[in-house]
Amino acid sequence: MKESRRKFLKIAGVSAIGIGTGSVLTAFASSGSKEEKAAQAAGARFKHRAESLKAGHWGMVIDTRKIDADLAAKIQETCHSIHNVPGIEGKQELKWIWPSDYKHVFPMQTNPYVSEQLKKAPILALCNHCENPPCVRVCPTKATFQREDGIIMMDFHRCIGCRFCMAGCPYGARSFNFRDPKPFIKEMDPMYPHRMIGVVEKCNFCDERLARGQMPACVEVSKGAILFGDLDDPDSNVRKALRANTTIRRKPSLGTSPSVYYIV
Structure with missing residues (x-):
């Protein structure tokens, strides 16, 4: 003693x-x-x-022209496996990144003359890590918060399961653990904490990998279809891609200013 x-x-x-x-x-x-x-x-x-990798404001650029169904499935599988996202199907499905279609991802930018290729393309959806995140404003316990580098984080221990953040997110990017997720995880990855029943989870831009000097897992397996870098740096890969291509963001009229851009 x-x-x-x-x-x-x-x-x-x-x-x-x-x-x-x-x-x-x-x-x-x-x-x-x-x-x-x-x-x-x-x-x-x-x-x-x-x-660790650092940035003034982390951002992502997704080139929809380079992603087919197989690559989209591989990206989702990789993300979910390293983050212990349980494989629950149906209404209680949990997802950090997932393929959808153009009309659901961009309901405010659709028009009758969108190309058939774009209509059928698998568009990856995820947390947009908005500059003005409504999810952060409505969280009563600060379980979801915005870092100085723009990443919107989740503190699973502070989450009380009120789901206000899910109601506040206009992109459907958050999932709730209605049941114990552990039985639905095929192989637990010890490098990332598993969750418990009654908490919200979502994409974190692979914060744990950035801390180890690694890029997000989706970027590594995307074969160049997903870029990740500092939006504050005019010489970064993401800024160069934004200058060289026509890009759109999800639901721009809401004023959330997403940090995820799509090349179409």
Whole structure:
């Protein structure tokens, strides 16, 4: 007990003089016990975050011309498998990214003369990580919040299941766990936390991969059909694609300013 108290005071003293979190954890991990090794591992994770990908405002460009049904299915499968999205079918289906059709994804931009190719193309839908997100404004617990780099995050532990964010999202990009999702996950990926019954989930732009210096999984498997980069950087890949192509966003008249653009 005295030894534990001494270690606690050691941490408190180091924190008081302003040493960073990683140093505090290193100070705690001194004798090699199980708890101290865990602290060392946590310190290593903080150190690893120095290699994370950063941006002023993350954005995505999806080239609908390059995505067929097979590629759309592969993108969805990859995203769902690494994020432990349960395979529940029917009305209680959960989805982070999914293929739909043009008239449902862009109901405000459809017209009688849209090409047959575009009408039949699988259009990938996901959270738009809006600049003005209504989901964030209506959440009573701040379980959904906007980061400085534009990503709209979900804190599963703070979610109380009120589903106000689902009502506030005009894109249907959020799913609710009506039942325990674990029995519906074929193979649990330990790199991402599984959810519990009664919480909302959605795409997070692969925040956990960005923290490890990796691009979102959908970008890696898209064969160049999905670009991801800094919208604040005029020399980024997404800004170059936006200058070189005609793009549209979902439901622009709502004023949410989505960060996901589509080349059509």
